[in-house]
Structures are given as structure tokens and as C-alpha cells.
Amino acid sequence: MRFWSRMLLSLILVCAVALLSAQQKKEPEKLVFNTKFGNVTFLHAKHAERVNGDCKVCHDKLWPQDAKAPLNFKEGMHKPAEAKKISCAFCHVAGGKSFASMGNCNKCHAKPGAKS
Numbered sequence: 001m002r003f004w005s006r007m008l009l010s011l012i013l014v015c016a017v018a019l020l021s022a023q024q025k026k027e028p029e030k031l032v033f034n035t036k037f038g039n040v041t042f043l044h045a046k047h048a049e050r051v052n053g054d055c056k057v058c059h060d061k062l063w064p065q066d067a068k069a070p071l072n073f074k075e076g077m078h079k080p081a082e083a084k085k086i087s088c089a090f091c092h093v094a095g096g097k098s099f100a101s102m103g104n105c106n107k108c109h110a111k112p113g114a115k116s
């Protein structure tokens with residue numbers, strides 16, 4: 001009896017692991033975030049390359065590996081994010097690794113648009 005319940009348990013475990021790995025998402029080349037201010041194309045592969053492939057810089061500290069999860073960089077969140085150095089503003093902030101939002105809207109947003 002004990003033997004069979006153990007067998008069953010390991011069988012369930014094997015199935016669960018197989019299912020989980022099948023559901024693992026592929027690392028994206030790029031992600032497009034649709035906004036009414038102009039779509040933002042995030043070059044995922046290029047960004048990963050810039051940190052020498054160290055996924056931990058962004059995952060899961062800034063975002064989970066899920067393109068449907070909130071970015072926390074919506075309208076009105078650029079400045080608060082910069083203040084806290086979170087989301088894209090972990091790097092895209094004055095004095096950071098890359099350009100800040102202010103004056104650089106069209107480096108991220110497809111349509112050149114309003115100032116902040």
C-alpha cells in the first residue's frame with residue numbers, strides 16, 4: 001500500500017514538472033507595449049545583452065517573466081517610478097544607466113509627442 005502511494009506521488013510529480021516546463025515561456029526578442037501615446041517597443045534581447053545576460057537584474061526584481069504582468073510605468077507613473085528607481089526607471093532615470101523620460105518621450109514612444 002505504502003509503495004503504491006509513493007509510486008503514485010512520484011508519478012504526479014513527474015507530470016507536474018513536465019507540465020510546468022511545457023508552459024515556460026520563450027525569452028522574447030522584443031515586446032511591444034501598446035499605449036495611446038504611441039507604442040513602445042522594448043528590445044528585450046538587446047536589453048538582456050547589455051547586462052551580459054544576467055536575467056536577475058530585471059527578473060523577478062522589477063517584473064515577473066510575463067508580458068501580461070503590469071509594468072508599473074503607466075501614464076503619470078514615469079515620474080514616481082523615477083523617484084523610486086523602479087520599473088523602466090530603474091535605469092531610465094537622470095544619472096542612471098540610460099536616458100530619463102523627460103525630453104526623451106520619442107526615444108520610447110513611436111509617435112513624437114507632448115512634453116511632460
Ligand code: HEC
Pocket residue numbers: 033034035036037040070071072073074075076078088092099100101102103104105106107108109114115116
Ligand atoms: C524608457 C521608455 C519611455 C520613455 C522615455 C517615456 N515613456 Fe511613456 N511609457 C513607456 C511605457 C513602457 C509605457 C507603457 C506602460 C505600461 O503599459 O504600463 C508608457 C506609457 C505612457 C503613457 C500612457 C499611455 C496610455 O495608453 O495609457 C503616457 C501618456 C506616456 N507614457 C507619456 C510619456 C511622455 C509624455 C514621455 C516623455 C516625457 C514618456 N512617456 C517617456 C515608456 C517610456
Ligand code: HEC
Pocket residue numbers: 025026027028031042044047048051053054055056057058059063064065066067068069070071
Ligand atoms: C532589462 C530588463 C530585462 C532583462 C535583463 C531581462 N528581461 Fe525578460 N522581460 C523584461 C520585461 C520588461 C518583460 C515584460 C514584463 C511585463 O510585461 O510585466 C519581460 C518578460 C520576459 C518573459 C515573458 C515573455 C512573455 O511572452 O510573456 C520571459 C520568458 C523573459 N522575460 C525571459 C528573460 C530571460 C530568460 C532573461 C535573461 C536572459 C531576461 N528575460 C532578461 C525585462 C527584462
Ligand code: HEC
Pocket residue numbers: 040041042043046047050051057058071087088089090091092097098099107108
Ligand atoms: C537594466 C537597465 C535597463 C532597464 C531596466 C531598462 N532599460 Fe532601456 N535601455 C538601457 C540601456 C543601457 C539602453 C541604451 C541606451 C543608451 O545608449 O543610452 C537602453 C535603451 C532603450 C531604448 C532605445 C532602444 C534600444 O534598446 O537601444 C528603449 C526604447 C528602451 N531602452 C526602453 C526601455 C523600456 C520601455 C524599459 C522598461 C520596460 C526599459 N528600457 C528598461 C537600460 C535599461
